[in-house]
Amino acid sequence: MKKRIVKIVICVVLLAATLFLLQKLLVPKYATTNEEGILSSEYYANAGNNDVLFIGDCEVYTNFSPVKLWRDYGITSYIRGTPQQLTWQSYYLLEDTLRYETPKVVVFNVLAMKYAEPQNEAYNRLTLDGMKWSRTKLDAVKASMTDEETVASYIFPLLRFHSRWNELSSEDINYLFRTEKLSHNGYLMRVDAKPAGQVPDPVPLPDYTIGHKCWEYLDKIRETCEQKGIKLVLIKAPSLYPAWYDQWDKQVVEYAAKYGLEYINFYTLADETGIDYNTDTYDAGLHLNLSGAEKLSAWFGKYLKEKCGVEDRRSDAALAAEWAEREEFYEFMKEAQYKQLREEGAVTRYK
Amino acid sequence: MSFVSLGFLLFLLILFVLYYALPRRFQWVLLLAGSLVFYAFASPKYLIYIAVTALSTWFAGKLIHDAYAARDAYIKDTPDITKEDKKACKEQAKKKGRRILVCCLILNLGILAVCKYTDFAIGTINSLFGTDIAFLRFALPMGISFYTFQSMGYIIDVSRGKYQAELNPAKFALFVTFFPQLVQGPISRFDQLSQTLYSEHEFEAQKITQGAWRAMWGFFKKMVVADRLVPVVTGIACNPDKYAGGYVLALVFFYTIQLYADFTGGIDITIGVAKMFGVDLAENFDRPFFSKNITEFWRRWHITMGTWFKDYIFYPVSVSKWMLKVSKWSRAKLGPQLGKRVPVYLSTILVWLATGIWHGASWNFVVWGLLNCLVIIISQELEPLYAKFHEKCAFSNTKGWDVFQMFRTFWLMAFLRVLDVYRNVPLTFRMVPTIFSSKGWSEMFSGGMLKFGLEERDYIIVAVAIVIFLIVGILQGKKPVAEQLAEKPLVPRYLIVWVLIIVILVFGAYGIGFDATQFIYNQF
Incomplete structure (x- = not known):
């Protein structure tokens, strides 16, 4: 009997190990394609000691530079932003962050409030797969799933990505057990510039009412911040498009006024921030490039310091040493991208 | 609840654990409860249909049983009964049995006919007489053709006196609703199934393991082969104007493979799952493509x-x-x-x-x-x-x-x-002859077959699977493959099972990007 049990255990362990390896092999590595997928998981290596937390979609991870905030103001910050990060995903990423640290200020970018329902499985994956398993992740998955998705496929990503056997590449082998750092505390750098040309006219909508689910989760973000003594700041990044309608803006302004929150629409502050849409965007107005992000961070750092009382922590030697490493990586990536620009005429990879 | 879903596997796991944990005498009760839960997942409203069939057939069986019992008692208790009286008594009981049988058949075949054939009849009337009667679009309860035929087989046998009626309505309900066979059969006979269904089953590791292997083999057929071929079969069949000639021949071939893998795979799952609960179901296939006519x-x-x-x-x-x-x-x-x-x-x-x-x-x-x-x-x-x-x-x-x-x-x-x-007779007769034309042939072999969402590697998988089907079919000629596998030493035995699991998980056509398809015979 004992021998039989040992045999069964060995069989089960071998099968589990094989499945684990297969899963590791088949899940996307986000190393050289769809790199934004790595952002969500990078946080855990940098958790703790951040006074400011940015949550939101691409408009936060391309538009603010934590390294600039540190350099100019000694502000420690992290961006938990992922592509098309929905309002409820931002809430759960905040909740997840609070398991590791309690920032003084949370900055939420409101663009995602245009989406009142789960949108796209691929984007969900980019946001959720990188989260460490916890009750929070389970809730985030449940809130985000489209009709075609299942919780099981998040628990066992092999069930989702099994068909990638057809597209395995050397990347999947090279990054089987390792990842490479990509972001700068959540900031995804691009140094190239593409001037904004003709911006598409906003398409009139039949209904401009922001969805109930967005308000519900914004309430949760606000209440969580209140409970933890965190100052919540609402922002709208300075993108030229996709359209952020005045009707939406008005609703956010009213919400902020109702609860005594700060709301900054950076699009209206272009003169103050110094954003030049001919030089400060890498995709003709959607996202800021390094130059734009640094300008915006310079302005916002001042705001954080003066209006939110975020302290300068550059005198903390241990912290300074950590950030020195980050600055070094920042400079390395900046140089690598400028080199690409010089030699290849375009930025085709981050490093 | 589809067999090919995590929900089904979870349901199976819970039922399996309870089945062998509970006192043996409750096993059949648990199977009945599980079967009803399984059926309710398809849609709770369908339970009414199957309940009507189960209860009416049970009741008819009981009435026939009572009529025959009264006949036997009368003959037994009347020692001086004449041959004529005995004959008349038997004839009377037979007539009564036949009346009950006819009523039961009319009711249950009537339900089947109304649910399944009303719109067919309306469509035929409309096309014959140019009328415009609206279709009624009745919902088709899952497995109605299977459980109706199974129940009607039972009541006919009871009326013929082939075996005694089941007097316990719950036990009879289990015969009708036993969940593995609800999806696509097999159509069981009461005298064969009842013994194994109602008896108490010990935890027999070997039988359970062989049942699991059989089910896994079914999942392989269904998920790796049948569901993989869905896009190419529907792609060609739904676009007859676009895909003719060589494509029709490809359709003929791939649909046959799909149907074989789908139906036999589903039956493998059914028989395997039943076996895990100690229940032996009738075989539904005997290597059909080894037939010579x-x-x-x-x-x-x-x-x-x-x-x-x-x-x-x-x-x-x-x-x-x-x-x-x-x-x-x-x-x-x-x-x-x-x-x-x-x-x-x-x-x-x-x-x-x-x-x-x-x-x-x-x-x-x-x-x-x-x-x-x-x-x-x-x-x-x-x-x-x-x-x-x-x-x-x-x-x-x-x-x-x-x-x-x-x-x-x-x-x-x-x-x-x-x-x-x-699914259209004139269209079929128009398309098949195009195989002998030059249409589509050159296009097919210059990337045309890759338009349906299948890549070359998918076709290679199907080809390898067909070779595996052939090898297994040849081996099956000697004795069941599960038994042959059980005789192998531990390492090769588990290596085969291990590879099968990996192949199903990796190469299975399931999840996002694949259309989850119901079993083909589940529609019948």
Whole structure:
């Protein structure tokens, strides 16, 4: 009997190990394609000691530079932003962050409030797969799933990505057990510039009412911040498009006024921030490039310091040493991208 | 709840643990509860249909049982009963039994007919008389054709006195609703299934393991092969204007493979799962594509349906008074040789008409059934010619000839089945001849087959799977593969199972990017 049990255990362990390896092999590595997928998981290596937390979609991870905030103001910050990060995903990423640290200020970018329902499985994956398993992740998955998705496929990503056997590449082998750092505390750098040309006219909508689910989760973000003594700041990044309608803006302004929150629409502050849409965007107005992000961070750092009382922590030697490493990586990536620009005429990879 | 879902696996796990944890005497009760839960997942409202069938059939069985018991008691308690009285008493009980049987058949076949065939009848009336009667679009309860036939087989057998009626309504409900066979059969017989279904089962590791292997083999067929071929089959069949010629031949071939993998895979899951609960279900297939002719094919394919039609339609019709009259007439008019075959052929036509209609409420199934019948009758009529051919040709006794016959039967069945896919008789007869035109052939082999979402590697997987089916089929000829596997040493045995699990998980056509498809026979 004992021998039989040992045999069964060995069989089960071998099968589990094989499945684990297969899963590791088949899940996307986000190393050289769809790199934004790595952002969500990078946080855990940098958790703790951040006074400011940015949550939101691409408009936060391309538009603010934590390294600039540190350099100019000694502000420690992290961006938990992922592509098309929905309002409820931002809430759960905040909740997840609070398991590791309690920032003084949370900055939420409101663009995602245009989406009142789960949108796209691929984007969900980019946001959720990188989260460490916890009750929070389970809730985030449940809130985000489209009709075609299942919780099981998040628990066992092999069930989702099994068909990638057809597209395995050397990347999947090279990054089987390792990842490479990509972001700068959540900031995804691009140094190239593409001037904004003709911006598409906003398409009139039949209904401009922001969805109930967005308000519900914004309430949760606000209440969580209140409970933890965190100052919540609402922002709208300075993108030229996709359209952020005045009707939406008005609703956010009213919400902020109702609860005594700060709301900054950076699009209206272009003169103050110094954003030049001919030089400060890498995709003709959607996202800021390094130059734009640094300008915006310079302005916002001042705001954080003066209006939110975020302290300068550059005198903390241990912290300074950590950030020195980050600055070094920042400079390395900046140089690598400028080199690409010089030699290849375009930025085709981050490093 | 689809067999091919995590929900089903979870359901199975819970039921399995409870089944062997509970006192043995409650096992059948748990199976009944599980079966009802399983059915309720399809849609709770469907429970009414199956409940009506189960309860009405049980009640009819009980009434017949009471009538026969009263008859037996009367005969037993009347020692001086005359032969005439005894005969009259038996006749009276028989008549009563027959009345109950007819009522039960009308009710249950009526439900089946209304649910399944109302719109077919309306459509036919509309096209014949140019009317515009609106379709009623009744929901088709899951497995209605299967459980109705199973129940009707039971009540016919009870009325024939083949076995005693089941007096416990809950036990009878389990016979009707036993969850593994609800999806697509097999159509079980009460005398065979009841013993294994209601008895107490010990935890037999070997039987359970073999059941699990069988189910896994079914998942392989369904998920790796059948579901992988869905895009190419639907892609070609749904766009007849675009895909003709060579594509039609590809459709004929791939649909046959899909149907085989889907149906036999589903039955493997059914039999395997039942076995894990200690229940032995009847085999529904016996390597059908190793058949050398169409008659043999139908003895090996969907066996439980074939035997059902044989026992409950073919034989009763063949020996009916009306058919005996026909026989007499045909012998007199057509001579003894041809005359004796006429009633057999008439019964055969009736059976195949019923088989076609059973498969689906549309003319393509009726035509498909009748074409099968036609091929069988022609084969039988040409039998003397075949015999002469075999006498004269030495090669007709070689292995090569056997292989040729199997190949011929495969393609014959494949071409008949194409009526299933187009679901339109004129369209099918228009498309099949295009195979002999030049249409589509060159396009097919220059990337045309990759337009349906399948890549070259997918076709390679299907090709490898077909080779595996062949090897397993050859091995199966000796004895069940699960038994052969159980005899292997531990390492190769588990290596095979391990590879099977990995192959299903990795190469299975499931999840996002694949259309989850119900079993084909679940629609019938």
